[in-house]
Amino acid sequence: MCGIVGYIGKKQASPILIDGLKKLEYRGYDSSGVAIINGRKAQCQKQVGKVINLSKLLEKKKIPGQIGIAHTRWATHGKPTATNAHPHFDCKREIFVVHNGIIENYQELKKELEQKGHKFVSETDTEVIAHLVEENYHQNIKTPEHRNKKTEKLEMAVREALKKVIGAYGLAIVSTREPDKIVVARHGSPLLIGVAKNEYLVASDAAAVLASTKKVIYLDDGEMAVISKNKIKITNMRDKTIKKKISTITWSGEQISKAGYKHFMLKEIHEADSVIVNSTRGRILAKEGKVKLGGLEQVAHKLQKINKIIIVGCGTARNAGLVGEYMLEEFARIPVEVEYASEFRYRAPVIDKNTAVLAISQSGETADTLAAVREAKKQGALTLGIVNAVGSTIARETEAGVYNHIGPEIAVASTKAYFSQITILALLTVFLGNQKELSKKKAKDILVSIVNLPILIKKVFEEEKSIKKIAEKYKKYQNFLYLGRRYNYPTAEEGALKLKEISYLHAEGYPTGEMKHGPIAMINSSFPSLIIAPRDSVYEKNLSGIEEIKARSGKIIALATSGDKKITKLANEVIYLPKSSELLSPILASIVLHLFAYYIGVGRGHDVDKPRNLAKSVTVE
Numbered sequence: 001m002c003g004i005v006g007y008i009g010k011k012q013a014s015p016i017l018i019d020g021l022k023k024l025e026y027r028g029y030d031s032s033g034v035a036i037i038n039g040r041k042a043q044c045q046k047q048v049g050k051v052i053n054l055s056k057l058l059e060k061k062k063i064p065g066q067i068g069i070a071h072t073r074w075a076t077h078g079k080p081t082a083t084n085a086h087p088h089f090d091c092k093r094e095i096f097v098v099h100n101g102i103i104e105n106y107q108e109l110k111k112e113l114e115q116k117g118h119k120f121v122s123e124t125d126t127e128v129i130a131h132l133v134e135e136n137y138h139q140n141i142k143t144p145e146h147r148n149k150k151t152e153k154l155e156m157a158v159r160e161a162l163k164k165v166i167g168a169y170g171l172a173i174v175s176t177r178e179p180d181k182i183v184v185a186r187h188g189s190p191l192l193i194g195v196a197k198n199e200y201l202v203a204s205d206a207a208a209v210l211a212s213t214k215k216v217i218y219l220d221d222g223e224m225a226v227i228s229k230n231k232i233k234i235t236n237m238r239d240k241t242i243k244k245k246i247s248t249i250t251w252s253g254e255q256i257s258k259a260g261y262k263h264f265m266l267k268e269i270h271e272a273d274s275v276i277v278n279s280t281r282g283r284i285l286a287k288e289g290k291v292k293l294g295g296l297e298q299v300a301h302k303l304q305k306i307n308k309i310i311i312v313g314c315g316t317a318r319n320a321g322l323v324g325e326y327m328l329e330e331f332a333r334i335p336v337e338v339e340y341a342s343e344f345r346y347r348a349p350v351i352d353k354n355t356a357v358l359a360i361s362q363s364g365e366t367a368d369t370l371a372a373v374r375e376a377k378k379q380g381a382l383t384l385g386i387v388n389a390v391g392s393t394i395a396r397e398t399e400a401g402v403y404n405h406i407g408p409e410i411a412v413a414s415t416k417a418y419f420s421q422i423t424i425l426a427l428l429t430v431f432l433g434n435q436k437e438l439s440k441k442k443a444k445d446i447l448v449s450i451v452n453l454p455i456l457i458k459k460v461f462e463e464e465k466s467i468k469k470i471a472e473k474y475k476k477y478q479n480f481l482y483l484g485r486r487y488n489y490p491t492a493e494e495g496a497l498k499l500k501e502i503s504y505l506h507a508e509g510y511p512t513g514e515m516k517h518g519p520i521a522m523i524n525s526s527f528p529s530l531i532i533a534p535r536d537s538v539y540e541k542n543l544s545g546i547e548e549i550k551a552r553s554g555k556i557i558a559l560a561t562s563g564d565k566k567i568t569k570l571a572n573e574v575i576y577l578p579k580s581s582e583l584l585s586p587i588l589a590s591i592v593l594h595l596f597a598y599y600i601g602v603g604r605g606h607d608v609d610k611p612r613n614l615a616k617s618v619t620v621e
Contacts, residue, residue, distance in 0.1 A: 002086075002100040003072040005208045006172040006182050006410040008227055009199025013068035013417045014058050019209035020201070021072045029334045029610050030080035031070040034058070035087040035096035037064035037179045044096060044569040046085040050494050050610075063308055066229075067179065069172045069202070071098035077106070078123030088127040090134035091119055095154075095175045097133070099126040100204055101168035109164060125167075126182060132161035133173065154178045158185060159237060168367065172202050174574050182227045186219040190365045190393060193217045193225060194231060195246055195556065200227045206249050206389075214249040218391045247391050251486035263602075264609045264615040265411035265502075270593050272419050272587070273305070273454035275406045279420040280450060283427055291431045299400040302382050304435050306356045309334055310349065310381075311362040312372040314343040315497060316414040317421060321360055322490035323586050324425035330583070331442065331577065332432040343371040358384045362409055362417040364392020373397055385425050388417055411609045413501045418494065426450055433541035449581040457563075459578040460591050467592060470557060470573050476517045477528055480507040481519055482593075484532035485541055491532050491586045495593030502601035502608045512538075520548065530554040530596070531571075532589045535561040536582045546570045 007013045008213035017034050032054045033046030043063045047053040051072055064301070071086035080196065087096040096247025103109070106125035109132065114120065116132045136157035138435045149358070152177050161184060162169075168188030174181070184191055184202050194201035194209030206216060217232070219225065223242060225234045234242045261267035283292050296303065311321035311326060325336040327390050341359070351357070357376035361369045364387040373394060376383050385394050385401030388409065397399060404420040430443050474480075480499060484492035493509030500507050510519055523529070529549050533542035541565070549556055550570060560570035561579050568574050577588045601608040 002074050002205040003208065004069070004072075004100055004172055004202065005071070006069045006098075006100050006174075006184070006202030006227075008067045008182050008229055009196070009454060010066060011547075013062050016212070017068050017070035018051065018055050018058060019211055020203060020571050021054070021070050023207040023210070024203070024205050025051050025548070026611070030069070030073055030075050031082065033082075033084035033087055034063075034068055034070040036063045036065035036068035037174050038063075039179060040176050042093065042096060042174075042553055044087055044089060044093070046082045046555050048080055048082055048085070050399070056470055059167070061352075065433045067174060067182065069096060069098045069174055069182065076102055077125045084122045085318055085587040086126060088122060088130045089128045092134070094177055094392070095130050095133050095137065095173065096391045097126060097130045097200075098172050099129060100170040101187075103128055103165055103169065104167040105165070106167075107414040108179050108412060118525070122394070129161060129165070129169075129171065129173075132164060133157045134471070136160040137175075137177070139302070146482060151411050153182065155183050155224065159224065159239065159547065162187075162237065163507050170204055174429075178564070180228055183224065183300065184219070184227065187221050188370075189366065191219045191389075193219070193371075198229070200229075206391075206412075210249065214389070215246050216249060217246055218246045218396070219244075220396070232374050235339070250390060263598070264413065265413060265415060265598055267317065267366075268409055268411055268416040268593060268597065271396050271406070271416050271549065272591055273457040275416045275420050275451045276423055276450065276457065276587075278405050280427065281405070284447050284451060286451060287446060288445040289430070289440040289447065289449070290323075290434055291427045291553045293402055293423075293427060293431050295402045296400050296431065297383070298386075299382060303356065303432060306334065307354045309336045309356045309358055310344075310351070310371055311336060311338045311358045311360065312344050312387045313338075314341050314366055314368055314549065317360040317362065317366070317369070317492055319490045319494040319497065320418055320421035320425065320491070321358075321420050323487060324428070326487050326490075327425055327429040327583050328432065331438050332448070333436050335396060339372070340368075341366065341369040341372040344368075345375045347460065348476065349375075349379075351376060351381045353380045353382070356384055358386065359398060360386045360416055360421055361394050362388045362393075362404070364394040366394070370394055386421055386568070412614050413498055413608070415498075418590060421450070421576070422451075422587050423450060446581070446583070448583055453584055455582070456580050456588060456593065456620070458579045460533045462574055465593065467575055468596045468599045470497060470575065471596050472603055473573075475503075475526060475603040477526065478505055479522070479527045480505065481515070481517060481523070481527065481529040481531075482507060483511040483542070483545055484509075484510040484589075485512045485528060485538040486536070487582055487586050488532040489587055491589045491593065494590055495530060495532075495597070498594055498597035499600065501611050501614060502597045503604055503606065505614070512542050515545055516548065523549055523552045523554040525553045525555065528557060528572075530557045530559070532559045533567060534559065534577055534582075534585050534586065534589070535564060535579070543567070559592055
């Protein structure tokens, strides 16, 4: 949640900051602001709403300066107002702060600072940091390590301030007192430094720096950096210098453009076939019935000993994990549990050295999932990751893992990452199955099915006009029930989640067999059901569920295998899927359900790329 951008160099900061904010708007979009330093003067401007509002303001004001910080906000503490927008500042408006994360003890700190005469103007937790830095900056710091360091007062004040802070933060701080530097710090919220010729950028996401550089330094928790026009100094909180490597971003700025699509969400759904190709490139040895996952080779000997896998994730990532549970148990014969990452630490999970905890996260920064990884490591489990963002915290903190390699996902509602996560879980199933009881023939069948998947995906898009027409017909309904069995029970949950995220309509995902244990009470002519019923091992069971809904005058939208005439006599609407292997049918069905949610959302007039109250990367609990 929220986006940070900073710039220091020889160019005017304002247009670079605004461009960075636009690239990060998917991380927060209820307000935005900038603080630009020009000599001993600073100008701070904020606007409610989307970044375009701030952009138009700055076009009129033309604020000069070659150093600045900026922020696009997703509200946590305090309503979306200009006063609550970042940057926040101290009493004298000399110190300016942008912050991602949550300061858990801000109320105690605020009370303490108010007693010392500090005046607060916002409802936020972040403002406390500006006043803490101010308090430390102006008092006489007498400890030996601070003597005779007059030119380093800002970073010392930040370091002292952060010793009092409890919570998560990614911070960028500038001051008119020392107008030649940006001080940044990280604990629990992502932050990186873009390295270009004669200039540096700061960002919470690599997308913000791509226009200037592909060279980045990822900060780890407990690290600070002081950035000037000529150098970067990175230290820990004890002021010990740390050497960091420079990484190279592998995707391009063009990949975050809409490429002619009306919305990023639609573009990313339509990337499904290339997602499968990119997720599997160089990893499938179909003739041998084997998989090459380089990120797991270093722990292959440990994986042979595991007797349980726990998959942790949030939202769509967890739904992918549910599909993986079916795959891994059926073909790799390993017991699997799928947990909400947000609850994992609070249920005393039974873990030992023969347990693998697999974290799934598109951003690699999801706070709850990261906390689950750290808890698993503490208990001695082998930690693995399926992550899209190279260099992200989860990618670095897990012992091994697999990258999605699908390029950036910009729309807040995850689509293409979901297709990739399921695909990689299928590869993992074969990888582990090769170590267990999976036959070579079955492994080859699975891998050939994955290779052929992009062809089937293109056939799904032939149904798009029909999907759009059905969405238009049903867009005024307020409640939906999504049903599926076996591999497509998680698909029902995912379809319902997407509809909630994009259209703000009520939807529930259930196993078809559970319908009679409660949800059936809600069925009537104004409560339509979407049922995923391809011709698979549970086809007849799904038909029984359709009959029960029909008997209660419920409207039925069925996802069925091409050529299924039987289901057309039962359902009000039918969307056809090409025949596929059962374990990969969730990808095809999910494309349909994502399109259905997209067209209902658009039909109801919503900005589907930026649904209300949601942010792309949730970096606080």
